[in-house]
Amino acid sequence: MIQQAATVPLATERFTLRGLRRSDAAALLPTLGNEAQCRYLTRPAFTSEDELWGWLADPDWPGQTWIAEDARGEICGRFVAIPQAQQGLVEIGYITCIGWQRRGVARECMEALVAHLFCEGRAQRLRAEVDIENAASLRLLDRLGFACEALHRNYEETHKGMCDVAIYGLDRAAYRVQSGASDR
Numbered sequence: 001m002i003q004q005a006a007t008v009p010l011a012t013e014r015f016t017l018r019g020l021r022r023s024d025a026a027a028l029l030p031t032l033g034n035e036a037q038c039r040y041l042t043r044p045a046f047t048s049e050d051e052l053w054g055w056l057a058d059p060d061w062p063g064q065t066w067i068a069e070d071a072r073g074e075i076c077g078r079f080v081a082i083p084q085a086q087q088g089l090v091e092i093g094y095i096t097c098i099g100w101q102r103r104g105v106a107r108e109c110m111e112a113l114v115a116h117l118f119c120e121g122r123a124q125r126l127r128a129e130v131d132i133e134n135a136a137s138l139r140l141l142d143r144l145g146f147a148c149e150a151l152h153r154n155y156e157e158t159h160k161g162m163c164d165v166a167i168y169g170l171d172r173a174a175y176r177v178q179s180g181a182s183d184r
Helices: 023-034 049-056 105-120 134-145 172-179
Strands: 016-018 064-069 075-083 091-095 125-131 147-158 161-171
Touching: 016 105, 023 049, 023 075, 064 105, 075 105, 091 105, 091 147, 105 125, 105 134, 105 172, 125 134, 134 161, 134 172
Parallel strands: 091 125
Antiparallel strands: 016 064, 064 075, 075 091, 125 161, 147 161
């Protein structure tokens, strides 16, 4: 079993980002059980809460999960950080729940997560791999200051076939310049 780091709670103006709970599977299933919403995942939509929970809580997965919820406790999205073999490199990912899309959830929560990973964590560089058809994620990464570093044609086979993937990156020094963050 891989030892996962503790998920530090984060707060934004509208949301709390906290660690994963068993009840989150039920809240995330309407999104992660929907084929259209899972179009850009590497696997097809989940068919049950138990199947989803097994994936979310996989003890061998080395990443951390943050669940975003509003002041009423409604689940708004899932945000992840996965340490990579290269020291200081962290891959990020996110999905916004149905009903919360196009309302700034991903941007607000990712801004908090990026700040945490660079300012409080040990990340030297963040990376995101994005299906090039996922225009919303590509726009978000641009807005967050990530740069497209590579485009891989027929890079990954998923449930929808072969996908072209863009690799986006942001390093700690560039983040400090764009955000005005101090050196720690």
